[in-house]
Amino acid sequence: MIKTPICRQQLKGITTILSLVLGCMGTGWAVAAEDGDAIPEHEYSKGVKRCMLCHKEGKPMAAHEIFLTPMGISGDPRAPFADGNHDCEACHGPSKSHLKRKKGVRPPPPITFDDKTPVEAQNKVCLACHDTGARFHWPGSVHDTEGLACVDCHDRHVPDDPVMNVQTQSAVCFKCHQEQRAQFLRQSRHPVQGTTSSLSHVGLMACTDCHQPHGSAGPGALKRNTINEQCYDCHAEKRGPFLWEHAPVSEDCTNCHTPHGSNHENLLIARQPWLCQQCHVARFHSSDVYSGTGIPPSGADQRMLGKQCLNCHVQIHGSNHPSGVRLTR
Numbered sequence: 001m002i003k004t005p006i007c008r009q010q011l012k013g014i015t016t017i018l019s020l021v022l023g024c025m026g027t028g029w030a031v032a033a034e035d036g037d038a039i040p041e042h043e044y045s046k047g048v049k050r051c052m053l054c055h056k057e058g059k060p061m062a063a064h065e066i067f068l069t070p071m072g073i074s075g076d077p078r079a080p081f082a083d084g085n086h087d088c089e090a091c092h093g094p095s096k097s098h099l100k101r102k103k104g105v106r107p108p109p110p111i112t113f114d115d116k117t118p119v120e121a122q123n124k125v126c127l128a129c130h131d132t133g134a135r136f137h138w139p140g141s142v143h144d145t146e147g148l149a150c151v152d153c154h155d156r157h158v159p160d161d162p163v164m165n166v167q168t169q170s171a172v173c174f175k176c177h178q179e180q181r182a183q184f185l186r187q188s189r190h191p192v193q194g195t196t197s198s199l200s201h202v203g204l205m206a207c208t209d210c211h212q213p214h215g216s217a218g219p220g221a222l223k224r225n226t227i228n229e230q231c232y233d234c235h236a237e238k239r240g241p242f243l244w245e246h247a248p249v250s251e252d253c254t255n256c257h258t259p260h261g262s263n264h265e266n267l268l269i270a271r272q273p274w275l276c277q278q279c280h281v282a283r284f285h286s287s288d289v290y291s292g293t294g295i296p297p298s299g300a301d302q303r304m305l306g307k308q309c310l311n312c313h314v315q316i317h318g319s320n321h322p323s324g325v326r327l328t329r
Helices: 008-024 048-055 064-068 119-127 133-137 169-174 178-183 227-232 247-251
Strands: 029-031 038-040
Touching: 169 178
Parallel strands: none
Antiparallel strands: 029 038
């Protein structure tokens, strides 16, 4: 092969052409290193091995535990760490410019999952993969309209995401839902973990047993379409249909019960018999409002002792007995 020397004029022409090409790409390039090296601003780096130089165990912003999560499974073609999926940059965006400092400051990745990145941009990254199933109702849901980011509830770098664990989930929800936290500390409550230290881990409930935090077609982000349908998932014996229905029961369970917690027995919104007298004030029994005069030692009114109204009306949710028109059997 005969090597032809390049003259100074040819070299100058090549340099000019390269300058024009780079000028057209100017919006995608930046000088990000103090030594003057030009690197692409929106180009991928060499993968997670470079990231782990700074984000390994023991570093201030360690992210090594992501390898213990589903996202870090390299054998799953859907995972960011599978071949060709760009590892960390699958979520954080092309971050080659993040590798070197510019004027003493390291440029952040395009997506930082904090207040430096708009919530819409953060959630768009997550929903690019997690857009089916439970996330179908996310657009327009309460949490979406309130401006919550996925990372406000989820910890994406740890193997045991607290909001996905029945023992720690409630603590995440209670950060915002303080009123419900107080209700779960009342005398009568559902056994949600984190509300009392006396409960064992057996039979515990989580907020997501009833609620779908990503949005739903039901009220209050319930998993079912109505309150009663949600309650019947556990309280199937109250479902009916009954031969003799109790109207407020078939209409809405929360007519009598408060779902998170109450200082009255069985999650009731008020104590019997005053709860019943909110509707039953003039039929069958005296319409007089009961008082402490019917409680020993002042007295012994059968409608004030034991289960009060339920001393006789034992089938308060509905009866299938031919003689149960008054819900007494």
